[in-house]
Amino acid sequence: MKHERLIVIGNGMAGVATIEEILKKPSPPTITVFGGEPHVNYNRILLSDVLACAKTTEEIFLNSREWYEKHAIQLHPGVFITGIDLDHKQVIAQSGERYEFDKLLIATGSVPLIPPMKGVDKKGVFTFRNIEDTESMIQWAARNDRAVVIGGGLLGLEAARGLTNRGMMVTVVHLMGHLMEKQLDATAGAILKTEVEKMGIEVRLNCTVKEILGKGKVEAVRFSTGDLIKTDLALITAGIRPNVKLAEEAGLAVKRGILVGYHMQSSHPEVFAVGECVEFRGWTYGLVAPIMEQAKVAAEAIAGSRSLVYGGSTPATTLKVAGIRLTSMGDFQQNGADCEEITYADPNMGIYKKVVLQGNRVAGAILLGETEDGPRLLEWIRKGTDVGPFRKSLLWDGNGAQPRPIPVAGMQDNETVCGCMSVTKGTIVEAIKTHKLTDREGIGEKTRACTSCKSCGPLIDQLLEDALGSTYVAAPKVNDLCACARMTRQALRQVIQERQLKSYSTVKESGCLGDCGVCKPGVSFLLSEIWPKDYADERQARFINDRVHANIQKDGTFSVVPRIYGGVTSPEQLRRIADVAEKYNVRMVKITGGQRIDLLGVKKEDLPKIWADLDIPSGHAYAKAVRTVKTCVGSDFCRFGVGDSTALGIEMEKRFEGLYTPHKVKMAVSGCPRNCAESYVKDIGVVAIEGGWEVYVGGAAGMNVRKGDLLCRVDIGQEVLDAATKFLQYYRENGEYMERTYDFVPRIGIETIRRVIFNKISGEPDRLLERFHEAKSAVVDPWKKESRRPVHKRQFSDLTIVE
């Protein structure tokens, strides 16, 4: 077997995965690889991450040139093989040059399917298969605004999201009655459609594109109905077909794909095939995990052993779209005779779970919205586990709030941990030991596990923890609400909504929190945001400032800041403030940066009396809430002013006052771009320009200085209010507690924010306004007479000793 020559046609994931397996064998053959693309091997499924700005091209490369060199693999990148001469056991390159082989592996993958339509040759029409497609699409997206994605399958949706992230208005056109029909049933498809639309992506179903129009470059697409939509980019993601041209011409048996047997051999005994180009017992696969399974079998066969057998794969797919959790596996249709369905659906929450059972064995599943059960279900499908004994808890363990521990310790070494890359527990555990790995990244590098959809991350963490014991350092879970909660804000939000929890105590009792105390104010805010009208305010769950409506100072006294709308006051108001300051021996009267007056050094027990004497609304300087709206003099007096900044500032402050937010929100309105109110460095800053206004968000002038991002330019003040309202409500619902807008805006991305809060098609802008008004109508000024009565007899006072 020594120095047998193996030629591999195809430098993609399947070809190289097989090579990697072959290299593990004793005395591997000399290997020559031909790749149609001018690169080293890369992770094709992560192209959607590249398009979505989540990764760079460099980050998705799998094997370096050094790797090829180290293993003496001759790589011919960018060299097309145009023929296979089976009689002489040679492959023929485009140049005419011939290369001899003893064994041949065909891994030519697939090509995009182009449905019959006119105009596909125009500039701006793309397919989404390789790095070149992705990079040219990114360049095109940077210069253009509208995109139509033809085909609402997995790839189409990932691409749509990616193009949205690139700042495009995207419409997805799908031939079928629901999205991703190969992985989803109609119910799941409908819920997914809503989730996709929430991202500002328009979806058109039952729609066939007949023609792509434009003079040289795409300008519109026309449907079979005759309808027309304008667009600058058309992306065809209508499916793939196995790339069988070479095999077919060489005379190998081919149907839809290259026909292979149990050992991945083709109809010729020395020719093998793996990946998307093969057909096994009528099945073709376009997913990574099956390919990895095939690679192991093929490597074994090429090494001359028949000990491994390929028996087909269970398809399992995870949609890689940020914000949507979706996994589909196995046979999710109810096809078999003794099949039954178990479903749970909450369309408003975007949750749908379905398990198809066939005689007490799981045949398939769809998980949308909550996918934690994915690995467990897939393992049951693969092993054919009898799930009869725990049917009741297949979808529900009776305590939805508790994250279910995944019993990784009980898994066998040959059980799969990473479904995407088909990596077993044994492989990972061995890699941890051999290479002394300490984190997910290291494991990804050595085994490829957890490099794609990442849903096996928690399992890998457990394996690390088991292997390393006390030396294991958990990766910081940045998204967890709190160290005592171990779940994200969104997850807790769902639990709160699902189970109608309306007070901190009930959330605590639900078992979601460890009651460390730290997250009490955050959870209180979350509750007030979800249930503005009927949330049960529990004072013990709030910071002292919110219990006494004043700002605690270093000596335990408090500061009082009355509201001065837009920083505009009057002699009468000033006199009242002065009188109060004298009467209560206020230690310092300070003009604040937000253009109002701070009375410092007030004793807790004096607070209610001061509010009564002031008789001015609360300035909420003590709260994570809307603070001030700073203004300049504006067009009323200033000779440069182009907009009435004081009037608009006052209106804004009145509209937003009293509203609680994830962190404080400071605003400003400047009457001209000289920006005297410092609008560019506010959470929401407004600047008058000739004939209109600019609205900036996410500015900062604290520990860090950041100029806000331009949210929009509008004509009139009402539109400013409208835009600011939508942004503020969006921030209230999506900001992490204690996350200022200057972190929030860059995290979400200004384009995404714009798309979500202004895209009328989705209905989201109106929903934001509606929820804002609901929240605002529930605002109560705690300084007002009606609310001044203490909530407890000792709200403001110490205990007294009974003698």
Add this chain to the structure above:
Amino acid sequence: MEIPVEHKKMVLVRAGTVEDIPRGEGRCFTIQDRRIAIFHLEDGSFGAVDHDCPHRGGPLSDGIVGRDSVICPLHGWRIDLRTGVVIGQEGKSVKTYPVRIEQGEILLKVQG
């Protein structure tokens, strides 16, 4: 019966009734220049520690109460109410006082 020497120095103080402190909150009281924070924990029990945070003297009675700890409102130091130990700050602690409830009254033992 012999009374332990230590006990002779302790005084029993009546610091109001259980209704004086809302559940999940703390309140302060002063006895002979000493300020003590008493907490009404969520499980219904009571605990008492010196009022001033060992960090910068923050008023612990105004802190947020966790299951068995209080978080100082000034800079977030967290104090275990059973032991008085500052969590995560080696060697720092506050004094704790035994609290007893009798017929709704909060009784506290302090050194006289």
